[in-house]
Amino acid sequence: MVDNPNNIEIKPGDFEPLDKQAGPDNEKIAAPSLTFGQDVWRRLKSNKTAFTSFIILILLFLMAFGGQAIYHQNPNDQEPKYANLPPKIPGVGIHGLNGHINQGGTDVDAYKAAGAGSDVHYTLGTDYLGRDLLARIMYGTRVSLEIALIATLIDLTIGVGFGILSGWMGGRVDMFMQRIIEILSSIPSLVVMVLMATAFQKTGMASIIAALAIINWTTMARLTRAQTLQMKNQDFILAARTLGESAPKIAWKHLLPNLSSVIIIQTMFTIPNAIFFEAFLSYIGIGISSPQASLGTLISDGQKNFQFLPYQMWYPAIVLIVLMLAFNLLGDGMRDAFDPKSKR
Amino acid sequence: MENPENIIEVRNLQIDFHTYAGEVKAIRDVSFDLRKGETLAIVGESGSGKSVTTRSLMGLLAPNAVIKSGSIMFHDEDIIKKSEKDMQHIRGKDIAMIFQDPMTSLDPTMRIGLQIAEPLMKHKGLKKKEAVAQALEMLKLVGITDPENRINDYPYQFSGGMRQRIVIAIALVCYPEVLIADEPTTALDVTIQAQILDLMKDLQNRIDTSIIFITHDLGVVAGMADRVAVMYAGKIVEYGTVDEIFFNPQHPYTWGLLNSMPTLDTEGGSLSAIPGTPPDLLDPPVGDAFAARSDYAMKIDTEKEPPFFKVSDTHYAATWLLHPDAPKVTPPAEIVRRQKKFATMQKPEAPIKHETKE
Amino acid sequence: MRKYLLKRIFYLFLTLFIVATATFFLMKLMPGTPLQNEAKLTASEKASILAQYGLDKPVWLQYFIYIGGIFKGSLGLSFQFSDQAVSYLIGSRMGPSMQLGGQAMVVGVIFGIILGAVGAIRKDTWADRLATVLSILGIAVPSFVLAILLQYYLGLKLGWFPVAGWEGFAYTILPTLALAASPLAETARFIRTDMVDVLSSDYIELAKAKGLSKFGIVYHHALRNSLIPMVTLIGPLAAALMTGSMVVENIFSVPGIGEQFVKSILVNDYPTIMGVTIFYSALLCLLLLLTDIVYGIIDPRIRLSGNGD
Numbered sequence A: 001m002v003d004n005p006n007n008i009e010i011k012p013g014d015f016e017p018l019d020k021q022a023g024p025d026n027e028k029i030a031a032p033s034l035t036f037g038q039d040v041w042r043r044l045k046s047n048k049t050a051f052t053s054f055i056i057l058i059l060l061f062l063m064a065f066g067g068q069a070i071y072h073q074n075p076n077d078q079e080p081k082y083a084n085l086p087p088k089i090p091g092v093g094i095h096g097l098n099g100h101i102n103q104g105g106t107d108v109d110a111y112k113a114a115g116a117g118s119d120v121h122y123t124l125g126t127d128y129l130g131r132d133l134l135a136r137i138m139y140g141t142r143v144s145l146e147i148a149l150i151a152t153l154i155d156l157t158i159g160v161g162f163g164i165l166s167g168w169m170g171g172r173v174d175m176f177m178q179r180i181i182e183i184l185s186s187i188p189s190l191v192v193m194v195l196m197a198t199a200f201q202k203t204g205m206a207s208i209i210a211a212l213a214i215i216n217w218t219t220m221a222r223l224t225r226a227q228t229l230q231m232k233n234q235d236f237i238l239a240a241r242t243l244g245e246s247a248p249k250i251a252w253k254h255l256l257p258n259l260s261s262v263i264i265i266q267t268m269f270t271i272p273n274a275i276f277f278e279a280f281l282s283y284i285g286i287g288i289s290s291p292q293a294s295l296g297t298l299i300s301d302g303q304k305n306f307q308f309l310p311y312q313m314w315y316p317a318i319v320l321i322v323l324m325l326a327f328n329l330l331g332d333g334m335r336d337a338f339d340p341k342s343k344r
Numbered sequence B: 001m002e003n004p005e006n007i008i009e010v011r012n013l014q015i016d017f018h019t020y021a022g023e024v025k026a027i028r029d030v031s032f033d034l035r036k037g038e039t040l041a042i043v044g045e046s047g048s049g050k051s052v053t054t055r056s057l058m059g060l061l062a063p064n065a066v067i068k069s070g071s072i073m074f075h076d077e078d079i080i081k082k083s084e085k086d087m088q089h090i091r092g093k094d095i096a097m098i099f100q101d102p103m104t105s106l107d108p109t110m111r112i113g114l115q116i117a118e119p120l121m122k123h124k125g126l127k128k129k130e131a132v133a134q135a136l137e138m139l140k141l142v143g144i145t146d147p148e149n150r151i152n153d154y155p156y157q158f159s160g161g162m163r164q165r166i167v168i169a170i171a172l173v174c175y176p177e178v179l180i181a182d183e184p185t186t187a188l189d190v191t192i193q194a195q196i197l198d199l200m201k202d203l204q205n206r207i208d209t210s211i212i213f214i215t216h217d218l219g220v221v222a223g224m225a226d227r228v229a230v231m232y233a234g235k236i237v238e239y240g241t242v243d244e245i246f247f248n249p250q251h252p253y254t255w256g257l258l259n260s261m262p263t264l265d266t267e268g269g270s271l272s273a274i275p276g277t278p279p280d281l282l283d284p285p286v287g288d289a290f291a292a293r294s295d296y297a298m299k300i301d302t303e304k305e306p307p308f309f310k311v312s313d314t315h316y317a318a319t320w321l322l323h324p325d326a327p328k329v330t331p332p333a334e335i336v337r338r339q340k341k342f343a344t345m346q347k348p349e350a351p352i353k354h355e356t357k358e
Numbered sequence C: 001m002r003k004y005l006l007k008r009i010f011y012l013f014l015t016l017f018i019v020a021t022a023t024f025f026l027m028k029l030m031p032g033t034p035l036q037n038e039a040k041l042t043a044s045e046k047a048s049i050l051a052q053y054g055l056d057k058p059v060w061l062q063y064f065i066y067i068g069g070i071f072k073g074s075l076g077l078s079f080q081f082s083d084q085a086v087s088y089l090i091g092s093r094m095g096p097s098m099q100l101g102g103q104a105m106v107v108g109v110i111f112g113i114i115l116g117a118v119g120a121i122r123k124d125t126w127a128d129r130l131a132t133v134l135s136i137l138g139i140a141v142p143s144f145v146l147a148i149l150l151q152y153y154l155g156l157k158l159g160w161f162p163v164a165g166w167e168g169f170a171y172t173i174l175p176t177l178a179l180a181a182s183p184l185a186e187t188a189r190f191i192r193t194d195m196v197d198v199l200s201s202d203y204i205e206l207a208k209a210k211g212l213s214k215f216g217i218v219y220h221h222a223l224r225n226s227l228i229p230m231v232t233l234i235g236p237l238a239a240a241l242m243t244g245s246m247v248v249e250n251i252f253s254v255p256g257i258g259e260q261f262v263k264s265i266l267v268n269d270y271p272t273i274m275g276v277t278i279f280y281s282a283l284l285c286l287l288l289l290l291t292d293i294v295y296g297i298i299d300p301r302i303r304l305s306g307n308g309d
């Protein structure tokens, strides 16, 4: 292509050997190295959907667990004369939030019709017993979240424990434990829950938590077992073993940290699943029962008046849907963030 | 085409990749020719840009790739300017490709006969039956035993070596003018490697195709290639005939590659991998990209990019060491030994054009 | 393969046996007899009713009678509808449930595949985002909420479809839609993930290198490879449909098993609860076994090795 180029400007000293030690930019460090956690957090933040979901979840948690500090209405106070009032926020004129409803084509001030003074207003209206709907939704969300979180925690403990044990022991123990999982997962989870919920009816939250915890752990156990099997023969585990560390210690110090991404991701999907099943059971009437509330019972109550007062179902339904959406989207985002393959 | 003997002429190719971290300048001004009937080997450490270069010949770059400049002439037409539809008529018919891992290159759910027949149905308009009949011939050609019975088997029923033979059959079934083999033997056992290389040489003679043979292992190049191009950090740093590269290398990077190559006649087996790592192509260094890892680096290597210096009519290298004013250095012992051998290989009536540096 | 099948069938029966046993004893823990609503009966009348249900015998004997009955296809008598055998009750309500479930499965899987495939092929475009939003919504909106909304807006307000009941094909449309949402979403997500993987695999690269068109690649190579693992989703989808059918049948007054199940739960009709439980479990087990066999047949990779994965 090119013959020996002659027109190159050469300055004196150009052909001096390069002093490697002195050269400042020979071994440049490309980027400050991040810890795994920092890296995951950075990637999560760069995923707008997941990050928004994360913020929404925080807000919902604040509302459910701290909302009462600001909004003082008691969720169980009944005011029969103010039953079925529509939402009213003072100073807001938008239809649907001004306390008016449409009755047979004419606009009616429902608050006036109920004989309520001008100081009476319910932000999201009242239910059929005259209970403040916003207070009930906050309360119901809290109950739903509590149930889902506790159930997930139990799930996690059983699932991870079972998985690690099964993978670590291997051989016959593993075989036997795998059969148990196989059998359990070929029973429809619905059936297990209905049975549990029916059998321990009227014990309230406990029975639902037990029912939820029983069905979900098999997936977690499968995942942790697979990971444990993979890791079992890796150098750092083998090293710990030859150093004579006990099995529980190895599991705690070496296995768990390396399992954490799998566990966290799976948890992100277990929680909404638990929220759904709780709502489902409460909706069909074998979950939480009055005067306690959960998103499921609120939807079930609201449905009765849906034709005339659709907000009574819409609001709890929206909270439920947003919760499910946010958890699922966050879960998706976490999966991407933890996945070293998707390093973009 | 600048030279009628050339079948492909790549000029000043520059390819970037858009990534989150910035623009990866993967190919930085690459030019080379492929002659009719020859085998051109492109060697270089992994990440040097061999695959990206050859993918651009197929029009198969990743969606985040941008061709910044350059041309790829094939039959007097620029491949870069062709539409995806036009490329579909070239791929598999005029230019075919073999990939690295035969275990994953075949569709696990399709009978191999049909997989070999597919290009024929696409490019030659054959009916399925005729195409499968030709596929059978191809299976015989690539040395699958009992092809009549195996043509309806699925990939999982074959060993790795056999699968690579099938992939070769797929690539060659339309008798392409150019075959690109991207590390075709890297995933195989050493004994199988030799068989596949023999098969490729044999088929090249029968089918009369030009081969671009990519590898990071100079060891497999010797018996295979006519010419060799050495790539580093998105550039070609040296090219020449196989003898010139093996026995009279000029670029310190080529020295390093040869030094780290296990050979039967390596005295004492002083095997040494090149220390350090290739530069970050997000922000490629000024001058000679290899300077940071080179024992022979000079001040100018960090300031100016070396042009190609001519060693012989067929041999060029981009290193400042070849500048007339540069100090004479002594290459590593193994390279000196090779250069001595090279001197004796040259016939007396054809003296060495360029002084070897000893 | 045969040995594997026999083993699987053995586990199927073992599973059902465990379910039946667990169900039986859980229900025995519960208060309540068929007499609940008939408090004014004389002692002898009560005794004769208890005898009719076999409740006068010791528990262990009842258990053996119950398990023995299952082998003869008997699931005992319903408390709620005295004189009606549970197996008859289930049988008479199977039709609508199977029709709804089948329709929902077909609709959900077909549209789910389309949605998922479009998302994967047009990855990171607006089409992909739309498909993702739809499938996430399908998972986030519980079937009972969706059913109520469909019933009110499409049935009552717009009057396009019958609001409730079971008198012809038009009556199946809304419940089918409500039920199909979840399998649709699950399928779409599954296929998208799977197909994105497949589309980045080496054999797709080779197919491109052959010069195949985009359509040819998707149709001949990608779709086939992503659909095969899809078979394993059938079991979980069926389980989700069982869950959904309980509320959806109830909301649309479909005389199916799900609707009956909810009623039985609410009135503590234990024999029916037990019967439906065993029925659902058997159905799911059979489906899982079937999908396993089908998977083995259609996936050439595992045809010889005999068991999945």
Ligand SMILES: Nc1ncnc2c1ncn2[C@@H]1O[C@H](COP(=O)(O)OP(=O)(O)O)[C@@H](O)[C@H]1O
Binding pocket: B017, B018, B019, B024, B026, B044, B045, B046, B047, B048, B049, B050, B051, B052, B053, B062, B064, B065, B281
């Ligand atoms: N799709 C892509 N996006 C970003 N960078 C890429 C992409 N493909 C290749 N590269 C970069 O281009 C460079 C050359 O890669 P490649 O040609 O595959 O190397 P080789 O085949 O020589 O091992 C590498 O630094 C690689 O990281």
Ligand SMILES: [Mg+2]
Binding pocket: B047, B050, B051, B052, B182
């Ligand atoms: Mg490569």
